[in-house]
Amino acid sequence: MLRLQHVSKNYCDFLLNDISFELPEGMIMGLIGENGAGKTTCLSAILSSIHYEGKITLFNKNVQDLSMIEKQDIGSVMDENCFSDHLTITDIEKICRSLFVNWDQSLFFQYCNDHNLPIKKKIKEFSKGMKMKINIFTALSHHPKCLILDEATSGLDPVARDELLEVFYDFVKDGKHSILMSSHILSDIEKIADSITYISQGEVIFSEPKDDLLEKYVIVRCTEDLLKEIDESKVLGVRRYGYGIEICVEKQAVKEMKSESVTLDDVMVFASRARKEKR
Amino acid sequence: MKALLSKDWTVSKGLFKNYLMVMALYALIAYFNDNVFMFNGFCIMIPVMMVINSAAYDEKAHMEKWMIASGITRIQLALSKYLFALVLLCAATLLNFYIAAIVIDIVEALAVSFLFCLVGMTYVSLVLPAVFYFGTEKARISMMVGFLIPFGIGVGITYLFGSLGIQLNELLLLVLVICFCLIVIVASMMISVRIVEKKDY
Incomplete structure (x- = not known):
C-alpha cells in the first residue's frame, strides 16, 4: 500500500537519509525513534507537506501524482491540533463536509458523542487529549484507506488510548486498510503494531515484523568477561551498571544463558545507546 | 476551493461581528462629519483585515499542512486567499455603493466604490506574498509598506506626467490606476503561488 524508496530530506541542521520501508495492506506499522530522529519529517514527506528526494508510492502511485480524491484516501493526524482555537466541532464538521468527498457526518458526530466531546464549545476550551480526539475522528470520518498518525495517542489518558487503539484495530481488520503511526508511547505500538520501523538520526535502523523483533532479541545480565565470549555482531546494545552489565542480544547467540524477553522500549533504548557509543 | 473559502469564513466570522460594531460606529462618525468616503474606506479595510487574520489563524493552527494532506493543492491554497479577499471586497463594495448612492450621485458612487474595491484588492495583493513567505508576524512590516506603495506610486x-507636460484628466488617471492595480494583483498571485509551491509546511 505504502512504499518509501530512498527518501531523503536535507535541512541545514538535520538530514533524513535514504529512508526505505514498506507498509503492506491490512497492516499497522509503528514508527519509533527518539525526539528529533526524523519521524515527523518522514510522515510529512508522505503527506506531501514537505519537498523531498526519493520516491514515495501510495496505492501503487507516486504520492505527488495522486489526485485530490485519491489523496483523501489518506487520513492524517499531525502531532499538533490542526484546527483554529476559535472553531467549534460544528464548524469543523462544516469545513470537512465541503472538503472531503466521502465525508460521513453521522459517523463523525457518533464518534464525538461516544467520547463526550462538546459540540458547541470552542476548541480553545478543550484539553490536549480532546483536541487530539477531534483530529483522529476527523481523519476516520472520511473513510480513508490509510491512516498516517503522528503522535496521535500522546496526551490521551490510558482509558481513551485503549479505546482508540480498539478503533484503529477495527479500522485494519478487513485487511484492506493500513496504519502508519509514530508514537513515543511504545506500549501502544507494542499492543497494536504488526511491524516496527526504528529511525535514529534520520536513518532507518531496522524495519521488521514486531513479533520477529521481540522473538529475535533477549536481555541477558552478565559480566564483562562473559560479554567477550558473545559474538559482537549479535549484540544490539550494552548497558553498564556498577556491578555488572545488561545486554540486548540475539537469542540464538546466548542459547545457554539465562535471559529475559525484551519489550519495544528495551530494543529502542539499547539500539539508541549502541549508536551513541559508536559516535 | 469551496472548502478553503468555507474554512476562511468560518475562522473569521467571529471577528466579523466585532468589525460590524466598529463599522456602525464609523457610520455614525461619517454621518455627523458628512463624509461618506471615510465610511467607504473603513468598509474596505475590513475584508483586508479579515484575509490577513484568516492567514494568521491558519499559520497558528498549522492548518495549511492539514489542508495539503487532505488533498488541497498548493495552488488552490495560495489562490484561495485572493478569492476570499475578492468575495469579501465585492460584498463591501456593494454596501459602499448603496451607502454612497444615498449621499452622492449614483455614477460617482459606483466609480468611488469600484475604486475603493480596487485599492483594497491591490493592498491585499501587496501584503499576501509577504504573508506566505515570512508568516503574518514578520509580514506586518510589509502591511505598513503596503499602505505607502500605492500612495507613493x-x-x-x-509628478512624472506633470514633468512631461502631459495633462492628466480623470479618465486617463482612472485607466492608469486600473492598469497598475491589475498588474499588481496578477503579479502578486503568481509570486504567492510560487512561494507556496516551494514552501515546506
Missing part, C-alpha cells in the same frame, strides 16, 4: 505618476 500615485504621487510618482502625477
Whole structure:
C-alpha cells in the first residue's frame, strides 16, 4: 500500500537519509525513534507537506501524482491540533463536509458523542487529549484507506488510548486498510503494531515484523568477561551498571544463558545507546 | 476551493461581528462629519483585515499542512486567499455603493466604490506574498509598506506626467490606476503561488 524508496530530506541542521520501508495492506506499522530522529519529517514527506528526494508510492502511485480524491484516501493526524482555537466541532464538521468527498457526518458526530466531546464549545476550551480526539475522528470520518498518525495517542489518558487503539484495530481488520503511526508511547505500538520501523538520526535502523523483533532479541545480565565470549555482531546494545552489565542480544547467540524477553522500549533504548557509543 | 473559502469564513466570522460594531460606529462618525468616503474606506479595510487574520489563524493552527494532506493543492491554497479577499471586497463594495448612492450621485458612487474595491484588492495583493513567505508576524512590516506603495506610486505618476507636460484628466488617471492595480494583483498571485509551491509546511 505504502512504499518509501530512498527518501531523503536535507535541512541545514538535520538530514533524513535514504529512508526505505514498506507498509503492506491490512497492516499497522509503528514508527519509533527518539525526539528529533526524523519521524515527523518522514510522515510529512508522505503527506506531501514537505519537498523531498526519493520516491514515495501510495496505492501503487507516486504520492505527488495522486489526485485530490485519491489523496483523501489518506487520513492524517499531525502531532499538533490542526484546527483554529476559535472553531467549534460544528464548524469543523462544516469545513470537512465541503472538503472531503466521502465525508460521513453521522459517523463523525457518533464518534464525538461516544467520547463526550462538546459540540458547541470552542476548541480553545478543550484539553490536549480532546483536541487530539477531534483530529483522529476527523481523519476516520472520511473513510480513508490509510491512516498516517503522528503522535496521535500522546496526551490521551490510558482509558481513551485503549479505546482508540480498539478503533484503529477495527479500522485494519478487513485487511484492506493500513496504519502508519509514530508514537513515543511504545506500549501502544507494542499492543497494536504488526511491524516496527526504528529511525535514529534520520536513518532507518531496522524495519521488521514486531513479533520477529521481540522473538529475535533477549536481555541477558552478565559480566564483562562473559560479554567477550558473545559474538559482537549479535549484540544490539550494552548497558553498564556498577556491578555488572545488561545486554540486548540475539537469542540464538546466548542459547545457554539465562535471559529475559525484551519489550519495544528495551530494543529502542539499547539500539539508541549502541549508536551513541559508536559516535 | 469551496472548502478553503468555507474554512476562511468560518475562522473569521467571529471577528466579523466585532468589525460590524466598529463599522456602525464609523457610520455614525461619517454621518455627523458628512463624509461618506471615510465610511467607504473603513468598509474596505475590513475584508483586508479579515484575509490577513484568516492567514494568521491558519499559520497558528498549522492548518495549511492539514489542508495539503487532505488533498488541497498548493495552488488552490495560495489562490484561495485572493478569492476570499475578492468575495469579501465585492460584498463591501456593494454596501459602499448603496451607502454612497444615498449621499452622492449614483455614477460617482459606483466609480468611488469600484475604486475603493480596487485599492483594497491591490493592498491585499501587496501584503499576501509577504504573508506566505515570512508568516503574518514578520509580514506586518510589509502591511505598513503596503499602505505607502500605492500612495507613493500615485504621487510618482502625477509628478512624472506633470514633468512631461502631459495633462492628466480623470479618465486617463482612472485607466492608469486600473492598469497598475491589475498588474499588481496578477503579479502578486503568481509570486504567492510560487512561494507556496516551494514552501515546506
